[in-house]
Amino acid sequence: MSKSHLELTGVEMAFDTPKGAFIALDNVNLKIKKGEFVSLIGHSGCGKSTVLNIVAGLLQASKGGCVLDGHEVNSPGPERAVVFQNHALMPWLTVYENVELAVQQVFRKTMSKQERRDWILHNLELVNMAHAANKRPGEISGGMAQRVGIARALAMKPSVLLMDEPFGALDALTRAHLQDSLMEIQQELNNTVIMITHDVDEAVLLSDRIIMMTNGPAATVGEDLHIDLPRPRNRVTLADDPTYVHYRQEVLKFLYEKQRKLETIKPARAGKAEQQEKREEAQAARA
Amino acid sequence: MSTLTSSPSESTSASGLRALVERLSIPNPATVGKQLLLPLIGILVFLGFWHLAAPQVNTSLGAFPGPVQVWEQGGQLWQEHSSQRDRADKFITMQEERNQRILEKDPDAEVKIRPYPGAPTFIDQIGTSLVTVLAGFVLATIIAVPLGIVFGLNRHFQAAVNPLIQVFKPVSPLAWLPLVTMVVSATYVSDDPMFEKSFLTSMITVTLCSLWPTLINTSVGVAAVNPDLLNVSRVLRLSFWTHVRKVVLPSSVPMIFTGLRVSLGIAWMVLIAAEMLAQSPGLGKFVWDEFQNGSSQSLSRIMVAVLAIGLIGFLLDRIMLLIQKKVAWNE
Ligand SMILES: Nc1ncnc2c1ncn2[C@@H]1O[C@H](COP(=O)(O)OP(=O)(O)OP(=O)(O)O)[C@@H](O)[C@H]1O
Numbered sequence: 001m002s003k004s005h006l007e008l009t010g011v012e013m014a015f016d017t018p019k020g021a022f023i024a025l026d027n028v029n030l031k032i033k034k035g036e037f038v039s040l041i042g043h044s045g046c047g048k049s050t051v052l053n054i055v056a057g058l059l060q061a062s063k064g065g066c067v068l069d070g071h072e073v074n075s076p077g078p079e080r081a082v083v084f085q086n087h088a089l090m091p092w093l094t095v096y097e098n099v100e101l102a103v104q105q106v107f108r109k110t111m112s113k114q115e116r117r118d119w120i121l122h123n124l125e126l127v128n129m130a131h132a133a134n135k136r137p138g139e140i141s142g143g144m145a146q147r148v149g150i151a152r153a154l155a156m157k158p159s160v161l162l163m164d165e166p167f168g169a170l171d172a173l174t175r176a177h178l179q180d181s182l183m184e185i186q187q188e189l190n191n192t193v194i195m196i197t198h199d200v201d202e203a204v205l206l207s208d209r210i211i212m213m214t215n216g217p218a219a220t221v222g223e224d225l226h227i228d229l230p231r232p233r234n235r236v237t238l239a240d241d242p243t244y245v246h247y248r249q250e251v252l253k254f255l256y257e258k259q260r261k262l263e264t265i266k267p268a269r270a271g272k273a274e275q276q277e278k279r280e281e282a283q284a285a286r287a
Numbered sequence: 288m289s290t291l292t293s294s295p296s297e298s299t300s301a302s303g304l305r306a307l308v309e310r311l312s313i314p315n316p317a318t319v320g321k322q323l324l325l326p327l328i329g330i331l332v333f334l335g336f337w338h339l340a341a342p343q344v345n346t347s348l349g350a351f352p353g354p355v356q357v358w359e360q361g362g363q364l365w366q367e368h369s370s371q372r373d374r375a376d377k378f379i380t381m382q383e384e385r386n387q388r389i390l391e392k393d394p395d396a397e398v399k400i401r402p403y404p405g406a407p408t409f410i411d412q413i414g415t416s417l418v419t420v421l422a423g424f425v426l427a428t429i430i431a432v433p434l435g436i437v438f439g440l441n442r443h444f445q446a447a448v449n450p451l452i453q454v455f456k457p458v459s460p461l462a463w464l465p466l467v468t469m470v471v472s473a474t475y476v477s478d479d480p481m482f483e484k485s486f487l488t489s490m491i492t493v494t495l496c497s498l499w500p501t502l503i504n505t506s507v508g509v510a511a512v513n514p515d516l517l518n519v520s521r522v523l524r525l526s527f528w529t530h531v532r533k534v535v536l537p538s539s540v541p542m543i544f545t546g547l548r549v550s551l552g553i554a555w556m557v558l559i560a561a562e563m564l565a566q567s568p569g570l571g572k573f574v575w576d577e578f579q580n581g582s583s584q585s586l587s588r589i590m591v592a593v594l595a596i597g598l599i600g601f602l603l604d605r606i607m608l609l610i611q612k613k614v615a616w617n618e
């Protein structure tokens with residue numbers, strides 16, 4: 001246990017913008033143990049996705065870096081599977097073929113055809129989607145597509161599973177259901193998971209640790225909260241468990257007192273109205 | 288007993304039939320009636336207007352032909368074609384018989400096989416035009432799709448060639464034609480040519496004019512692949528070819544087909560113009576010859592050609608649409 005499984009050290013991320021460099025992250029340090037379930041929480045735009053993309057290798061930190069099992073991360077790879085916010089399934093492939101594309105790529109050399117087939121179906125069953133194996137993403141609901149996205153990521157046997165608001169676009173019931181299955185799967189496979197969320201309850205219920213990020217620009221890790229709740233966890237009994245409520249309050253305090261967003265809702269609205277106007281103008285111009 | 292066994296089978300066959308009807312998307316008769324009725328009314332009104340207005344327009348070759356004359360000329364052209372065909376068949380059988388006789392007498396004798404020397408009919412010209420347009424279009428596709436993929440994948444490349452595309456795209460076929468003719472006659476020298484020079488000239492002109500929409504649409508489609516899907520491809524570490532084959536190409540198929548349809552439409556229009564100008568065999572030449580002929584029937588015959596050109600253009604587009612529906616995932 002001398003070295004951690006995944007380590008971010010002194011990560012700075014500067015984006016080139018027309019107005020000059022924009023420092024999104026500044027000095028982010030994070031150590032994650034194997035099998036840990038970590039949630040990233042913070043206000044919109046603070047840089048959560050940026051952190052995740054750096055771990056995924058989709059973005060390259062401008063300073064500092066990310067080390068996984070002793071190797072520096074500088075390009076994406078299937079051992080760091082990503083579940084994207086909008087499922088990101090290929091719309092022209094069936095559910096089965098979407099998972100197959102990943103399995104084919106990762107286990108081409110190590111599995112026989114039959115083994116790959118079984119492995120694809122096994123992962124679809126894990127998320128309860130085997131029944132829709134031959135449907136296209138356009139023919140299934142958002143929640144189902146998200147589950148396929150998770151199955152595809154799990155099928156890569158990743159050592160780290162990265163999830164960017166995986167349940168953000170789902171209704172409360174589907175979300176609860178998927179959270180429960182995710183907990184079960186994670187218990188079973190003991191993957192390391194980094195999940196971005198906006199949902200305080202989701203973070204407390206699922207995580208071993210909650211990383212709270214300060215507001216950007218130059219965001220960094222604000223607080224690191226360890227959640228010592230026994231597993232398996234049950235959302236109903238936990239709801240009025242004092243420790244659970246305490247953790248929940250800690251996160252809420254961080255988000256709404258320490259890192260309160262000072263923007264009022266008005267400018268955002270005005271911005272939206274403006275955008276709407278622009279869109280209408282563009283449409284009129286096209287017509 | 289028999290009713291018990293027959294009723295489920297009846298219901299399954301009925302539901303099977305319904306499923307079939309749904310699959311073939313045959314709407315119910317009432318909507319079909321409506322869908323057919325309005326276009327039919329449109330056509331009838333047009334024919335009526337044409338019939339009344341045509342005699343008012345006087346040309347040096349007599350009054351402009353109405354629908355009736357055009358219809359008659361259509362039949363006439365078909366008849367000319369059939370009788371020509373008969374004569375050609377006779378010519379061929381006679382030639383074969385003669386050759387047979389020669390060979391019977393002397394097995395080593397060299398026999399001559401000559402094609403029928405008669406002038407091409409209207410239908411032959413249609414055939415020539417179709418072959419030419421398809422050849423030109425296929426060549427344009429073979430050039431435009433891979434180039435479009437390369438441009439779409441590489442922003443620098445795209446920036447480099449974009450001005451060229453914008454300049455060449457609006458060039459009329461009539462401007463290309465002389466250049467193509469000169470280049471073809473200078474470079475395609477062969478004692479036993481596989482293709483007629485006129486065929487090559489028309490085809491290359493068609494290609495030059497029709498490849499732009501496919502090229503532009505392909506590159507736009509390739510450049511517009513959903514960034515999430517590109518990230519999936521990166522996470523999976525797909526090789527360049529797998530990436531193109533499994534992600535880029537399928538994703539841009541709808542855009543590519545939109546381009547192909549526009550290209551085919553342009554190809555067909557350009558071909559007729561090129562054939563007229565270059566006097567190469569095909570429908571364009573038929574129109575030009577009739578124009579030069581100047582007989583009393585010429586205008587009707589040209590009108591037949593005009594309608595045939597329109598109808599073929601329409602059919603070509605429909606065929607492309609059918610292929611698109613088969614191939615594209617978003618249909
Ligand atoms: N490619 C980019 N170029 C310039 N600025 C960027 C780029 N990507 C992100 N940013 C900026 O970096 C900051 C962090 O973005 P990021 O997407 O990581 O936020 P987030 O915490 O994931 O937000 P959300 O919760 O809304 O998804 C934002 O201010 C954003 O505007």
Ligand SMILES: [Mg+2]
Nearest residue numbers: 048049050164
């Ligand atoms: Mg984000």
